Amino acid sequence: MPHTEGDPLVVETASGAVRGVAGEHRAGAAGAGATGSVRHWRGIPYAAAPVGALRFRRPQPAPPWEGVRDASAFGHAAPQHENKAITLPPGVTQSEDCLTLNVTAPDAEGPHPVMVWVHGGAYVAGSSAQPLFEPSQLAAEGRVVVVSLNYRLGALGFLDFSSFSGSSDSPEAFEANLGLHDILAGLAWVQENIAAFGGDPGSVTLFGESAGGGCVTTLLATPTAEGLFHRAIAESSPATSVSDAERAATVAGRFLRLVGLEPAEAGRLRELEPDVLSQAAFDLVAAVSAEAPGTLAIAPVVDGVLVPEHPVDAFREGRQLRVPLVIGTNHDEASLFKLMKSPLMPITQSSVHAMFEAILAERPDLATAVAAEAATAEAGSIHSGSAESGSAAVSVDLEARIEAAYPRFPRHGSPAELSRDAGFRMPSIWLAAAHSRVAPTRMYRFDHAPAMLRLLGIGATHGAEIAYVFGTLDIAKKDPSFDLGGLKAARRLSTEIRGRWAAFAHSGEPEVEGGETWPLYDETTRSTLVFDARGTVVDDPDPEIRRAWGDAVIAFR
Numbered sequence: 001m002p003h004t005e006g007d008p009l010v011v012e013t014a015s016g017a018v019r020g021v022a023g024e025h026r027a028g029a030a031g032a033g034a035t036g037s038v039r040h041w042r043g044i045p046y047a048a049a050p051v052g053a054l055r056f057r058r059p060q061p062a063p064p065w066e067g068v069r070d071a072s073a074f075g076h077a078a079p080q081h082e083n084k085a086i087t088l089p090p091g092v093t094q095s096e097d098c099l100t101l102n103v104t105a106p107d108a109e110g111p112h113p114v115m116v117w118v119h120g121g122a123y124v125a126g127s128s129a130q131p132l133f134e135p136s137q138l139a140a141e142g143r144v145v146v147v148s149l150n151y152r153l154g155a156l157g158f159l160d161f162s163s164f165s166g167s168s169d170s171p172e173a174f175e176a177n178l179g180l181h182d183i184l185a186g187l188a189w190v191q192e193n194i195a196a197f198g199g200d201p202g203s204v205t206l207f208g209e210s211a212g213g214g215c216v217t218t219l220l221a222t223p224t225a226e227g228l229f230h231r232a233i234a235e236s237s238p239a240t241s242v243s244d245a246e247r248a249a250t251v252a253g254r255f256l257r258l259v260g261l262e263p264a265e266a267g268r269l270r271e272l273e274p275d276v277l278s279q280a281a282f283d284l285v286a287a288v289s290a291e292a293p294g295t296l297a298i299a300p301v302v303d304g305v306l307v308p309e310h311p312v313d314a315f316r317e318g319r320q321l322r323v324p325l326v327i328g329t330n331h332d333e334a335s336l337f338k339l340m341k342s343p344l345m346p347i348t349q350s351s352v353h354a355m356f357e358a359i360l361a362e363r364p365d366l367a368t369a370v371a372a373e374a375a376t377a378e379a380g381s382i383h384s385g386s387a388e389s390g391s392a393a394v395s396v397d398l399e400a401r402i403e404a405a406y407p408r409f410p411r412h413g414s415p416a417e418l419s420r421d422a423g424f425r426m427p428s429i430w431l432a433a434a435h436s437r438v439a440p441t442r443m444y445r446f447d448h449a450p451a452m453l454r455l456l457g458i459g460a461t462h463g464a465e466i467a468y469v470f471g472t473l474d475i476a477k478k479d480p481s482f483d484l485g486g487l488k489a490a491r492r493l494s495t496e497i498r499g500r501w502a503a504f505a506h507s508g509e510p511e512v513e514g515g516e517t518w519p520l521y522d523e524t525t526r527s528t529l530v531f532d533a534r535g536t537v538v539d540d541p542d543p544e545i546r547r548a549w550g551d552a553v554i555a556f557r
């Protein structure tokens with residue numbers, strides 16, 4: 001591992017030298033197993049601070065520095081409205097100067113495969129410093145270099161104000177998808193610098209969860225990302241939550257009203273304090289989701305520049321990046337949203353109905369596709385003429401068909417199950433099916449939940465797999481998840497999942513010793529690795545539900 005002045009913790013980057021810190025990893029259960037060393041470098045700038053004239057502009061190269069920069073502490077989190085679901089760790093502050101990344105490398109001769117982690121948080125919250133993402137165990141046992149990064153969030157990262165600015169060549173112009181541009185800048189930094197940390201720039205796996213997973217699936221449909229990563233893992237990706245330009249402009253206009261600006265005054269967004277923008281973004285997301293269930297107000301946008309078309313369309317037409325992909329969801333994605341009374345997902349019969357009604361009203365093209373598919377698949381039970389009678393009729397037929405696949409609907413939390421499949425499960429299946437035609441694809445479902453979480457009705461909720469991926473099950477001292485036992489079994493499963501993710505980063509083959517062979521996903525067998533007590537292959541889990549939703553992508557645009 002190249003270093004400066006004989007110090008193994010000092011590494012030279014293109015912008016200057018950084019000094020990291022050594023850390024110990026203890027394998028297996030707490031207090032048992034072999035120890036191994038890792039090295040951490042935190043808070044390394046990968047781009048210039050996006051402030052002043054660079055606010056609402058693409059990231060620019062990080063300015064060089066003199067001497068050796070201390071890289072022992074995490075950088076600032078992106079400005080955000082903190083909430084009880086995602087809290088920042090003690091000592092981590094917010095600032096627009098947030099474009100930093102962290103590197104954790106095993107203390108072993110490289111080069112090692114690289115895994116670049118993109119955190120989630122509904123595109124408005126989160127940080128790479130969250131303890132849940134502590135990478136020591138994954139890096140040491142998997143012999144991989146783990147990179148995690150911060151990127152711009154909320155109005156500063158994912159609202160598109162370009163329709164309110166003049167020429168795109170003007171320095172005053174607004175640019176779209178800045179959070180995605182930030183991630184690409186981080187990936188470019190990896191290509192230029194990671195070899196100095198013992199990483200292999202020719203073997204990069206991009207992985208993320210929730211909004212981070214959505215960034216992964218969107219970047220798979222981004223031609224300019226070609227060559228910046230070579231494998232991808234998308235955990236619980238809201239893959240269809242990508243706005244078209246018209247929706248994005250409408251949402252941006254609404255944001256302007258929230259902060260008291262007229263469209264002609266959009267340039268004054270550069271004058272507002274970050275906390276004002278963060279609060280307005282938080283309020284916008286809540287209001288839009290409450291009024292239009294199933295809609296993410298802030299998300300990537302089809303801008304015709306970075307994202308030339310909707311990712312689902314790119315996948316279906318074979319225009320995505322043809323890299324090996326692991327994609328999957330959790331069994332009880334919506335339970336956390338229900339518990340927290342979050343408006344982000346519809347969890348009642350009335351809100352589910354409103355979601356279907358709004359989708360079909362917005363998308364007459366979808367009404368036609370659904371009617372044609374149903375007429376073919378169900379031998380006329382939905383007549384092909386339904387689209388001509390209006391989207392409302394198709395909506396009723398479509399909704400009835402899907403709801404019938406949930407025998408308990410609308411009781412016993414079944415609206416949340418339907419919402420789970422609308423927001424996460426079916427979009428992942430639609431993408432997996434399309435990607436399997438052009439590149440090796442594997443699908444998983446995470447079903448594991450300790451007894452306490454099953455008793456509380458939480459189960460394998462959204463984000464539950466993260467602690468298993470990183471091996472951070474013991475991170476929260478007051479976590480009641482294992483009060484009724486199950487920690488030993490969870491650790492065994494975590495070892496398997498970490499092993500599979502690391503093996504995929506090494507070779508594209510996510511296999512572990514003693515585990516079942518994970519078959520490729522295809523549209524015939526639909527083989528899925530279901531993680532519960534262990535990984536077990538199941539062909540086409542819940543086929544009735546999948547068939548009820550069908551192959552036409554049912555989502556907002």
